[in-house]
Amino acid sequence: MTNFFALLGLPESLGLDPVAVERSWREKSRSLGGTPDRSDPDIDHPDLNQARTTLADPALRLAHWLALRAPEAPADRRIDPALMDLFSTISPVLAKTDQLLARHRRATTALAKAMLTREAIDAQLQIQELLQRIQPLKGGIVEQFDAIEEAAGTGDFQPATRALGQLKFLKRWEEQCRERLLSLIAC
Amino acid sequence: MNEELIIGIDLGTTNSLVGVVDSGFPLVLADRDRDRLTPSCVSWAAEGLPLVGKKAFRSRLLAPERTVSSIKRFIGRTFSDLTSEEREEAGFPLVAGRHDEILVAIDPATLISPEEISALILTCLREIAEDALETTVSRAVITVPAYFNNTQREATKRAAELAGLTVERIINEPTAAALAYGLDKLEESATVAVYDLGGGTFDLSILQMRDGFFEVISTAGDTRLGGDDLDRVIARHFAAILELGELSPGEEATLLARAREVKEALSTEEDVAVRFPFFRGSESFALEMSRRDLEKLLAPVIERTRPIARRAFAEAAGKGAGEVERLILVGGSTRIPLVREKLQEWFGLVPDISQHPDESVALGAAIQAGMLCGRVRQIILVDVTPLSLGIETFGGLMNVIIPRNSTIPVKAGELFTNAVDLQESMAIRVLQGEREMAKDNWLLGDVTVPFTPGPKGSARVGVQFAIDRDGILEVLARDTATGEDHVLEIRHAAVDVDDEAVERMVSESIDCAFDDMNERVWTEAQLKSEELIPAVSEALARVGHLVPADDLAAIEEAVLGVKMAMADEKHDAVALKAANSALDEATQTLAAILVETAFSELDC
Structure with a gap:
């Protein structure tokens, strides 16, 4: 590698x-x-x-660093309760947005598309709010990077695998939210 | 032959150009008549060699069905990917080849692929360069729309090879335009957007220029949106106003040619008189058109660029790019005053029209060619892949391997293992696009990953997806046990059609013209009517009180027109489409009011 x-x-x-x-x-x-x-x-x-x-990218950087330092370290796929709460909010918003985008794709006239504007704006606002919730959670993990390196110095890679697991969830959700937001912007 | 020389080619939808760097400066080469624009047009006379460029363009009115223009809209696409509207509007008969490829049927004996037609145009450009430079040329940089997918890029490369050119680099059109813009500004730092509305494609790219680096941050586009669409809207308007009914291919070609002239004239004039002498036998027609009339017609098409541009802006902002300081316009359609007005209104930036709309892409191609042969230094070009690349996974989902807007060249790998004992291979479907479901994206083809037979889970094959500087994909497999790499062939999705079927389709396409498509077009038009009529009622219930009385009357009349056309037992698809278009046009103000109301409610 x-x-x-x-x-x-x-x-x-x-x-x-x-x-x-x-x-x-x-x-x-x-x-x-x-x-x-x-x-x-x-x-x-x-x-x-x-x-x-x-x-x-902090998540990719951490994954690469871990792969170099401790390639055999087992992945930690547990999800923090705070993240679980966030997930339960994100999931329905994304599903609802997908339905809206599908309706927009099916609409073939300017008028039919215009009819969906209000819903599209509401969905954008909801997604922006979600992104604002994701940012501090990511930031909080990045702030732990010094401590993670310190622990790794003593051979303890558990904080690193834990942080990586959480960052991966957040990164994935952030990407999903951004993708939907871009699609809504293009409506 | 000058082995060192590399030319830059802008292979455009409506016009093509060729350029070169001479004494450090890029320039566009002229033909023997001192013309720098070559129409991307090929015509087949009944006998003899095909005509290319200006001669072909002149014959389009005399032999419209034997003259091919805007072939770029079809290159690298499959027949089944075309909408009935695209087939109908092509202006020449299109048929499916044995592997679902598109073929232009000039006559039953002359079936030509878009690559071969593009090769004729490229040959013409190579000859212009050879004449101007007094040397033979064999190497070229060719531009493509930024939003071209892998298959379209590969097809363009094949066309160049058929024209006797080695493609040294494929470069994205807006990126080329940015090079032309920034060549004399290497000391400056800026974030710029290039809005490229050409004859058949639209791209918007956002770049950062700093210390000689030209880095594309985001790009978005539509490969089926351009000046051709504007011409068609105007031509349809003429046909409706003059109540021309069904049109012959020659009449359609005349209307399109006149539409283009009017569009160009009204970019500088306020009013024009449009004449159609001896249009139908001895019958002549005439009408007046103002810039205001034209703008009303063109606004919905131009509006289609807005969400695409907004997406590119939002994506660049999400990647931490600085605020866009300049909005550079390129492409012939950006001469239209309404385009410039709208851009200023949407983005709050005064459009930069310092670049020649037709020539800047060719100049950029020449600069890239100059970089490759060492005639231009101090520039580093960093481009991105416009579309995400992925593979189909369980449940028909697309698993993204390389996200869109990744800097190219780029590579990414996946590890595959055998799912059952003694499995010898595994087929992977490679996709490009942004949709979650695999079926909604472009299928680039299948790749077969070979396994050394063994117990389930014992095989380990790393598959590497690499996108090169041309934006073209290569798939490599590495056996982790042996460390051996080999290139995997991407087998293009093929729908086998036997020779007899091809012949039958060719014969039908020529003998029956588009008659066989009437029912399909009727069904599509009917669906549109069924969407429009209830939408109009609902929209009027919501914001009808805000709509001016004139517009309300026009909407009512257009609704009645659609209802009458729908009730026609003969299923006149042309009439229903026209009625839909009239209602679509009549409801533009209503749609705009709906959008404005939604935003103003937000402000409250």
């Missing part, structure tokens, strides 16, 4: 500065140039792009 931290010449730390990731990616990309002939044979361009995407 390619070590993305090493590829971008960055310390193998969870608390990476996103600006440093971006700067390093730009420098390496520039060294590859715009032409295949001038590419650095030691660096694979897709890997470089993947390194940037991975290290810029």
